[in-house]
Amino acid sequence: DIQMTQSPSSLSASVGDRVTITCQASQDINNYLHWYQQKPGKAPKALIYDASNLETGVPSRFSGSGSGTDFTFTISSLQPEDTATYYCQQYDNLPLLFGGGTKVEIK
Amino acid sequence: QVQLQESGPGLVKPSQTLSLTCTVSGGSISSGSYYWSWIRQPAGKGLEWIGRIYTSGSTNYNPSLKSRVTISADASKNQFSLKLSSVTAADTAVYYCARDRGSAYQYWGQGTLVTVSS
Numbered sequence: 001d002i003q004m005t006q007s008p009s010s011l012s013a014s015v016g017d018r019v020t021i022t023c024q025a026s027q028d029i030n031n032y033l034h035w036y037q038q039k040p041g042k043a044p045k046a047l048i049y050d051a052s053n054l055e056t057g058v059p060s061r062f063s064g065s066g067s068g069t070d071f072t073f074t075i076s077s078l079q080p081e082d083t084a085t086y087y088c089q090q091y092d093n094l095p096l097l098f099g100g101g102t103k104v105e106i107k
Numbered sequence: 108q109v110q111l112q113e114s115g116p117g118l119v120k121p122s123q124t125l126s127l128t129c130t131v132s133g134g135s136i137s138s139g140s141y142y143w144s145w146i147r148q149p150a151g152k153g154l155e156w157i158g159r160i161y162t163s164g165s166t167n168y169n170p171s172l173k174s175r176v177t178i179s180a181d182a183s184k185n186q187f188s189l190k191l192s193s194v195t196a197a198d199t200a201v202y203y204c205a206r207d208r209g210s211a212y213q214y215w216g217q218g219t220l221v222t223v224s225s
Contacts, residue, residue, distance in 0.1 A: 001170075034211035044212070046213055048211075048219040087153065089154075089211070089212075091211070095170060098154040101155070
């Protein structure tokens with residue numbers, strides 16, 4: 001199975017800061033990597049699909065990049081409503097796997 | 108707008124079978140090129156993909172659960188279901204149903220908590 005390593009597991013940043021989360025796959029997954037946001041008590045919400053494509057209606061401060069094994073998710077200017085846990089997910093091979101998550105908090 | 112809603116018992120005894128249903132509205136589970144999936148999340152932990160059923164009826168399961176999982180669909184009711192046998196406390200989680208188009212999960216149910224306890 002492919003292993004997904006997401007880091008950091010948590011971070012604290014100030015409003016307006018640039019936040020970066022990384023996800024590394026144990027083998028090449030092409031660009032089949034998605035990013036989700038999950039708020040407490042809610043289902044995850046897709047933000048980025050296929051590594052770099054913004055889902056409809058998602059603010060442009062969210063972005064993704066990468067291909068192969070190394071991927072990056074960025075919030076260009078952190079907002080209070082961005083407090084959440086973020087997950088990456090690979091879609092290249094079965095079983096579909098999620099990263100361990102990154103909890104983002106506001107300082 | 109597609110909506111998914113999980114339903115089923117919130118409490119299951121150890122060694123019994125967990126059964127959940129996802130009712131879909133706003134779209135047919137038997138049309139289009141979609142995967143209908145089950146995903147779970149133990150309290151305070153990450154997301155685990157359980158398996159999925161395609162519009163055609165073909166299924167894929169997580170090997171870690173494959174011997175205990177069955178996902179099926181009932182087009183007449185526009186529902187798909189999850190059965191997980193021989194449950195233990197480790198199966199206690201929030202269970203989500205979700206839909207994808209061969210990419211990210213765009214649509215999710217609200218999730219339902221299933222507790223395994225005697």
